[in-house]
Amino acid sequence: MTTPDLTIDSRVRRLRDALGDRVLFPGDAGFDAARLPWNVVVDQRPFAVVRPETAEDVVDAVRAAVAAGLRVAPQSTGHAAAALADTDVSDVVLLSLAGLRGVTVDPLARTARVLGGSQWNDVIAAAAPHGLTALHGSAGDVSVVGYALSGGISFYGRAHGMAVHSVREVQLVTAGGDLLRASADEHAELFWAVRGGSGAFGVVVSLEIDLLPYADVHAGMMLWDAAHAPAVAHAWASWTAAAPESATTTLRVLHIPPLPDFPPFLSGRSLVVIDGAILETDAVAAELLAPLRALQPEMDTFGRIPAADLVGVHMDPPEPTPSITAHAVLDALPRDAVDHFLAAAGSPALFVAELRHLGGAFARPRPDGGAVSAIEGEYLVDGIAVAPVPEAVGPATAAVQAMVAALGPWHGDALALTFIDGGGVPRAAGFGAAGERLRELKHRYDPAGVFAAAHPV
Template structure:
């Protein structure tokens, strides 16, 4: 198989003994070490199709790695196809369509679109790969206004288990298109995506930071405030336990703080008026909410850009109230000793609750909020310390935890039931049917082991 792949594929074909193997399979989440039997660096659609044909003939499973932000579970055998060489974004400004190759990150698309006064409905981090994020739905800083990111996908090119590269869109292979907008993995190797852009050059947004004594009041204000916001406003809140290190801004260094993030699409004066209740909630350490270029939207969340070890757990919440605030602060507030660097709540609703006209496989449209926990980035804690700490933190929050979630918040699918809960039961069943149609021999395994 090794020799056959090298004769078939233009990109590198590497084994564990090759010098470049470790770098080829490295994930952005450095806690996950992939050890496939073979790594194949794709350089074209033809490479993807050739790889699939060879792997199918050998009965060898294929998995795909882009940036590795979502790599929570190691790949321990088979073939790992890497897409980083499939780079490049082209913008059709008249049609407002970005053609995004599989190796692109949102930063590439944001920069290219901004030249035309356009923007993608992207994720909070510009460093995340576009394809894997979109296949899982995707909830970004404009979600209440524009919905899940996958709602803006207009077509995919994908190498399926037959060895053919096909188009999946509303008019070609619509069942596969439905599945790729939110169904995540197990359908083939996506080589590119057409993504509709929005007209947006500026917005009113950013983040403010409250010191520990103000957290309780600011959080209570935030929960009440979210119930008054129009769909043109999207917000999230996060408790950060920041280390006393130089890369942290000096006013925040070594502190436990609450950050409120905000993005408003419309008149900046109206955005300022809408945000005023948060400013009135108490003195802030930093106030960085103002009119900003849409091309700088990643500054709202300021997610890490360098690779590192990561552990997280996510879920959705129902409507919040004062009792939730008390329970949450009792479990995760500044006086609690918990091994989490970030505990975040995002406000949903608005466009996230409405499916696209032709339907999609996105799970979690009924969620009112999301909850996300990022553990201390010490891999020695990932197995024995962080899971029980998360269970303990979540126990008093059970009345508000939704039975449904969305797949991008399911982490490594290690929590029993998290895979099934990522979609409504009828969607879960239909996804299984689509996978069976396009991959009857499970060449592209997906789901918990």
Template sequence: MLTERYRIMTAPLAALATRISGRVVTTSEPDWDSVRTGFNLTTDVRPHAVVLPAHAADVVQVVEHARAHGLRIAAQATGHNNGAHRDLTDALLVDVRDLREITIDADARRVRVGAGVRWQDVVPALSDLGLAALHGSSPLVGIAGYSLGGGMGWLARKYGLQTNSVTALEVVTADARLRRVDPQNEPDLFWALRGGNGNFGVVTGIEFEVYAVSDLYAGALFFPADSAQLVLRRWFGLAPRLPEEMMTWTSLIHFPDDPEVPGELRGRPFTVFHCAYLGDAQTGADLLRPIRDLGPVLDTFATVPPAVLADMAMDPPAPLPYLSTTALVDRITPQALDDLLDAVGPDSGSPLSLVQIRQLGGALGRQAPGAGARATIPGSYSVLALGVVAEAGDEGPVASYLARLDDALRPYRVGEYPNFVEQPGDASRFFTPQTWERLRAVKTAYDPGDLFQGNHHVPPLPHEQAVNE
């Protein structure tokens, strides 16, 4: 006889709930909305149910249940980038937030974490040990999802994408087997998972290499918003000469009028130059002199432990309703800069909260031996822009300015970085034709029934083609 807790569920879901240590959450539960909601509050993900596994054995049970009942599976940990999922009404959303074990082997420079661990859970401990991971701009992002899509952070020009520092993954595949996948064990699946997102199984654990960094020269220069053209023009002239030990970004930021924002920034727009340099302060300062000579109103540069990088981008700490766009560009010419600023610059009337431009190149453009499906990032710069939607249904102004930015960058586009793309679409555009076909072949080998729906979907090959191959 079903207990009262499970009586309001359908019988199959109630049966699943009794077989796992975690939870099954359905539309009738009081926390349904909070459980299914991701970081972007404009995204309305409505799965068949949400499952919160307590350990990897629960995920095995969920996969068996989905196969038996004709359901699909999508996985998430923190809900970042969940807008890229297709319709999930016939899918179980497996939220691995409770898989939070952490092991750090400082001597081997290896970390193993459960798939629910966020960067903020490991970065400070690594920093205390004189180690740095290849995390991105927000400490709230989950390590697993970030790594499966690529992972482009502060040290990427020197060490490449985080996904290619992954040394092993633990994943439950469509046959309901928990596998440890590494270069020696099922190397094709190991290759596909590193860049192919959650299309090949539910990752429950991830192991990765970290790097010896005791301190570095890092910080930000804040300029008045109307200095945007001067700062950007100087930076674009300087960037090609910078060493790959140095990662630089420049952003147009309109800080919210929020008590959490420092008083000198609160509610005001700025042009902000960011940098992290794996070198000494004097050399770093010499390299950046052309930017600093422009006269910032605030200079935060110092020799700092690597933990400081986690918050240096000042990403929002809580979920927000926003729209975004992104592009990888091969160059930004003087005309391109004029077009960009005409579209979304300080005199354009733009309501966008952020227009961020990251320098690429260095290790991001070189394919390392043994790299995964996301081996490199094309282009010279990555552009990401977003605007907060103040009221539900009032998306027009933000969408209009994002479209203006897209138009300005279109002649220079060479692709998109999938971790920044928050809408569903044809995922083949993120890969070369050869890589896409290999991803589909691995998908066919491990998930021919298309059980798993990654946030950028990789479908199996058609049956006839799979048979012939």
């Protein structure tokens, strides 16, 4: 942004005059709580924070920020705060959208209208009474916009594709401070761009998504001691190579810290876990799972569950967590790759070493899809380490990067935008062939670069 003649004081005054006590500055009571993201490892220090509760609040905030020569970063939960941390936010008004939540379901149309800061748990709870669910990911407290407009990898995804396909319409506040509706019929280029370009094109105040017709689903997890990781990981790799698109699963090696937060049978242990969903009858699912069950898991919860419970299967941390992650998309997972994964996954510096099965509908671009409508690749490898104190960030970063680098020979060209967690990772691989057109449209819709997003185009 260029308004160099404005002093800090005059910017503060302009924002205060326009927004009153809806804006918080450093030193104001509540500022530190308001700037805290879900990923508490990130110490984000924006110029100011605004917490809109209505679309009108968002319009006011964007117009006030622009008039004060400042930029705007929409943030719903801060799960991707590490990605936003690649951007200097000292001249940014952080729009923390946690107060803009609400979901209305149209059961006949099988759609949901979702306010801009809503989380997947909100959608799941509103859809379940109608026997419906959605293309949510493994954590229910991730926001719908931040996930779905950057792709969105779900346990329903090998059958139904990326969550971004379910977006029918977006209402967003543009860099000019206008509230627009973008769909296949209105502002179609903006609609294309925002489905991948996400917060780089505006602040989404609501969106309409398609729901899935599942009241229940065959899903769960199998768990073994990590001593069995070689047998389990090789079996899962062969199993996924032949699995139908109705099965979307992950394999993880978990190193659970010896903390009282975890149940005693997990605390302090290293484990190997397979989890996911199989969109088949119970009989077909049981037949499919038989080769994995033959490995005699210590715990096996696969069975028919309410679709609303699928979000609990992956056991993602329910509370804000100081995490460092890295990932790559893999073209293949031959036996050698599994051996490399196992060698790296043994590092006690890791909390999680994960393989997600992609392919199927995840990998098929849609002609009517947005800028990012597929991920070319068969698997995703992901390392997660916890950094509870600043000194732990360096070793945690090294551990996750080593985990991902160990599978270097099998890395594909693509990256999954929702798994890019900053650290300077170039976003081009996440945008793929859409990158150039996205940049052109960014110049058209936001020529002054008002919006600062987790994934700048």
